[in-house]
Amino acid sequence: MKYLVFSALFCALSIIFCNVEAKLEERFSWKQLEFEWPSEQDKQEAISTGRYVPENNLPLGLERWNNKLFVTVPRWKAGVAASLNYIDLNTADKSPKLRPYPSWGTNSLPIDVQPQAGKTPAGGRLDAEKAQSAETELKDNATIISTFRIQVDACDRLWVLDTGLADILGNPKQVTPNAVVVFDLKTDQLVRRFPIPKDQMKEDTFIANIVIDSDRNECNNAYAYIPDLGAYGLIVYSFRDNHSYRVKHNFFHFDPLQGDFNVGGVNFQWTDGIFGLAVGPTNPDHTKDIYFHALASTKEFKVPNRVLQNETHVTSPAAYYDFKFVGDRGMNGQSTAEVYDKETDVFFYTQVNKDAIACWNVNRPYDLESQGLIDSDSHTLVFPNDIKIDNEGTVWVLSDRMPTYLYKELDPAAVNYRILSGNNRELIKGTPCEFQEQSKQYL
DSSP, X not given: OHHHHHHHHHHHHHHHHHHHTOOOEEEEEESSOOBXXXXXXXXXXXXXXXXXXXXXXXXXOEEEETTEXXXXXXXXXXXXXXXXXXXXXXXXXXXXXXXXXXXXXXXXXXXXXXXXOSOOOTTOOOOXXXXXXXXXXXXXXXXXXXXXXXXXXXXXXXXXXXXXXXXXXXXXXXXXXXXXXXXXXXXXXXXXXXXXXXXXXXXXXXXXXXXXXXXXXXXXXXXXXXXXXXXXXEEEEETTTTEEEEEEOGGGSOOTTSOEEEXXXXXXXXXXXXXXXXXXXXXXXXXXXXXXXXXXOSEEEEEEHHHHTOHHHHTSGGGGGGSEEEEEOOTTOOOSOEEEETTTTEEEEEEGGGTEEEEEETXXXXXXXXXXXXXXXXXXXXXXXXXXXXXXXXXXXXXXXXXXXXXXXXXXXXXXXXXXXXXXXXXXXXXXXXXXXXXXXXX
């Protein structure tokens, strides 16, 4: 009898442990990024002229739409072949070549601003005055100079934040102004390019993320929220009005006690402000809360979208108390990105100092007991840079060892870049994020 009881208990515990240890599956990986060139001759010519330096191409952002998995490659250094790309998810290749989107032509730098190939100083700072002197008029408004983050909205449109910057760490060139670029994914055609007004840019401005607030039945009423991590502001763009404005708040700043990072054996200090954002669930009054946090911080905040979308109010002192503190992720809880999943009511987010992905159910307090650990791996999750969830409930994560790329050198013989995925419900099993519908209780 004792043996049967022990066996039953062991089996039960095994099930729990298996659920807790649900891991992200590695879908794609690369030692160095390869691209699907029109021909081998084109590739060799790009290498010989310095337009393609394989080791300088680092993936950073991702997004999924139908059979396309978009991957961004910012122009940190000279020799980035194409900044906006995609992978065909029907491929059986575990290290697929990237296909420029919407075309090679729209991902090419103008001839007169091609960076010179060669080594660039890691961790160099952008010389804004020098960068601005290189601005040129684009022949095609669909051109993407350099993008970090992208997002697909509810209306099958791909929103791209084009920084317009090339060779950021070497000889920086502001080829074009920062711009919001929107594509119709059903036709692969440009919908709109909106250059962000220069008076909304500050001396230390660096914008690298874009989050979209839209509903399928109101496509024209979409808003984009663009955090300025360098100058601690938020740019709000209205698609309907084709107009943007800048918002400031104390909560956009970094935490001076949370700027120390240790990732993949690299120690560095960052002062990055507001960076991670996510549109939360619809409230009873039909508004949505916009959740956000600084990269060099462990604290989470929120503000109603109706506040952000009222330019007169949000740019006045009266709006200060509309921004609320949500909670703290705890020691080493710095995060690059977060995303909300409507199906499970869960926020999934990265934990760069922990080589991890974590979660929080929006119905629980934002405290240490409510934070769930999805996966942690010092091999496959070194600097999880971006995270997204698609319409099928698949969580996608991109890890890229970016600190090593910026401050040291990546090993070309080792796997440096990975894209992992997992099912939303499977990933939260056994964590504080799981909600049992029948008992109306959390585990």
